[in-house]
Amino acid sequence: MAVHLFVPHFSVEECLEEVRACLERGWTGAGYKTLEFEAEWCRQTGLAHAHFLNSATAGLHLALEVLKRRLGWAAGDEVISTPLTFVSTNHAILHAGLRPVMADVDRFLCLDPDAVAARLSPRTRAVMFVGFGGTAGRYAAVRDLCRARGIALILDAAHMAGTRLDGAHVGHDADAAVFSFHAVKNLPTGDSGAVCFAQGVDDAAARRLSWLGIDKDTYARTQSDATYRWRYDVADTGFKYHGNSIMAAIALVQLRHLERDNARRRQLAARYRARLAEDPRVTLQPEAPDCVPSGHLFPIRVDRRDDLMAWLNAREVYPGVHYRDNTEYPMYADQAGHCPAARAASLSLISLPLHLGLDEATVDHVAGLVRQGLDAVGAAPAVAS
Known part of the structure; x- marks a missing residue:
């Protein structure tokens, strides 16, 4: 599926x-x-x-x-x-x-x-x-x-x-x-x-x-x-x-239903976090102090992002990328080079599937495929940011 x-x-x-x-x-x-x-x-x-x-x-x-x-x-x-x-x-x-x-x-x-x-x-x-x-x-x-x-x-x-x-x-x-x-x-x-x-x-x-x-x-x-x-x-x-x-x-x-739905999103995000936190090739977005997030996205950062995306797509898992560095677009190209951290993130980010149609087994399945995919594409350990 x-x-x-x-x-x-x-x-x-x-x-x-x-x-x-x-x-x-x-x-x-x-x-x-x-x-x-x-x-x-x-x-x-x-x-x-x-x-x-x-x-x-x-x-x-x-x-x-x-x-x-x-x-x-x-x-x-x-x-x-x-x-x-x-x-x-x-x-x-x-x-x-x-x-x-x-x-x-x-x-x-x-x-x-x-x-x-x-x-x-x-x-x-x-x-x-x-x-x-x-x-x-x-x-x-x-x-x-x-x-x-x-x-x-x-x-x-x-x-x-x-x-x-x-x-x-x-x-x-x-x-x-x-x-x-x-x-x-x-x-x-x-x-x-x-x-x-x-x-x-x-x-x-x-x-x-x-x-x-x-x-x-x-x-x-x-x-x-x-x-x-x-x-x-x-x-x-x-x-x-x-x-x-x-x-x-x-x-x-x-x-x-917003509060209920967001609570469920946070549960799913926590399960992703538990399944991926120990993998040295995966950088997770930290949890901000004193913040209860909406849980809209679950972003991770990895080496060889595009290869991993293709590998996951071939197995019917379709993550997204949020976002491409806006300075790559012509109307903002004059500002290229000012934001190296954003540029590096843009080249390594993947947003994993996160929505109310998921269950714990599907989250485990996706997280497992991410780890297998990182093996398959030869991803290097994450560099501390």
């Missing part, structure tokens, strides 16, 4: 019930279930604000646009980011007319606070911290650095739905936190996300920008009384980034 990297898991009957409510009411767009999800997300996470969107990518762009406009950033101002991420992170910086400045990663595969400090310049306006695989890494040190320097902090929490740090859900202490509810994430829908601002003024600005700059969305114009209030103003040149009630209906259901 093939073992795939990701297999989305939905509580199907519950999802159908919530979606049916949208269809019967005749409201599938923004409003209704999107508002219900936002309220429930804030209640469960303790975050002050949440705006449901069509993707986390849209959320990253909105976070930058809103802060840029309120704080008066200029074109070409700098945002410190990581090259070890999905391209959405850095593309959003470019789309906002800002310049991504790559800083290196640490053993957690997240931004290294010392590397961030070394890349600061008079034009640094924000840091984009990516919670790689669902861990917080040394987020608190980066947060403290930003506060001390008066720099905005955006948390790319695409992997972090349910991650807790020091007992609190991540994101409450960032200027903006962005979560992904893509089908393969821990809180899966078809595709959607949320941006969570610390300040209400930013949340309000994001709501205007996400609906083309229109000052009143259609749902709001139907709620005041029986009359449809057709007149609205367009105060800004915004985007069509808002989420819809079908995706929010699914998200509401998946949110009910």
